[in-house]
Amino acid sequence: PFLVAQRFVQLDHMTRGRAMLGCGPGALISDAYMMGIDPTTQRRRMDESLDAIMALLACDKPVTMKTDWFELKEARLHLAPYSDPHFPIAVASTMTPAAPIAAGKHGVGILSLGAGLPGGPEAIAGQWKIAEESAAKHGKTMDRRNWRLVVNVHVAEDDDLALRQVSHGERMETVTYFEDALGRPPGRSEDPLREGVKSGSTLVGSPDLVARGIERLVGLSQGGFGGLLFRAHDWADREQTWRSYELFARYVMPRFQGSLATVNASHEWAKDNRKTVFSPNVEALRKAYTDAGREVPKEFHVRASGARDADMPKG
Secondary structure, three states: OHHHHHHHHHHHHHOOOOOOEEEOOOOOHHHHHHOOOOHHHHHHHHHHHHHHHHHHHHOOOOEEEEOOOOEEEEEOOOOOOOOOOOOOEEEEEOOOOHHHHHHHHHOOEEEEHHHHOOOHHHHHHHHHHHHHHHHHHOOOOOOHHHEEEEEEEEEOOOHHHHHHHHHHHHHHHHHHHHHHHOOOOOOOOOOHHHHHHHHOOEEEEOHHHHHHHHHHHHHHHOOOOOEEEEOOOOOOOHHHHHHHHHHHHHHHHHHHHOOOHHHHHHHHHHHHOHHHHHHHHHHHHHHHHHHOOOOOOHHHHHHOOOHHHOOOOOO
8 A cells, every 4th residue: 555655646746636546446356366365355455555545645644554464664655745635536336335435434536337337327326325424424525526437438420320330349348358258147138238228327329319328327326426437448449439539529528518508598599589689780781782872682681690580672
């Protein structure tokens, strides 16, 4: 824990506060096996290491702590964090209560990977409640702005195109990685991709479909969350993936950032008040022609703003 804290503080300085520390007990049992770690001890050790890291980052006193796998004696960091009071920290959570309990204990963020799993979206509110209860028990406060949902996302111009672009890659990952490498049993569904889209745990489709999926997640969270984190699934090729990011940034993000509110309000106001606002201008432009002794062009009335609301001249 001391080395993790020390090195991440250095990274915090080098990136000027643009790095975030993600914590987790380790989802890959194969890693624990190769390091000779008993998987049943991983969650406890993560909690103990987080205790030490948070105490070190406080930089208010030397840290002395002893467990069955590490010991600190009057430990101090060489540098205080660049970020105040420290860089962002989040605990990865799937479905168990261990992560939200740890996050609440220290008042740090949560990365809800479980949001992208079958049944996950319906469980996120319960996970957050566990974190809030843990925070209250330890005198901390949870902030929804530091809560990120991790989901599979791919955006294309329409729903069918998006599904076609990722279907092969998704199938390859499911079979060669989750089933063959990790040994997970084959999924019950013959079409897990479409089933995931239907259940809302996978957001693949047009900007409208993806936006509706996010709105559903916001509702299921019972209070909102701070961010949506894309899982780098590599289902589509490079160009399609970059295009997906572009479509998401252009057509989905503004809906949730408030940047379209004034634009839409202005458009609706102009549409609702078109006759009152623009018709006098049509008459003024028409008068400019007549004052100059010129005939008003007939096509002018078709092109001018608000012409549909103005009385067309006879003859």
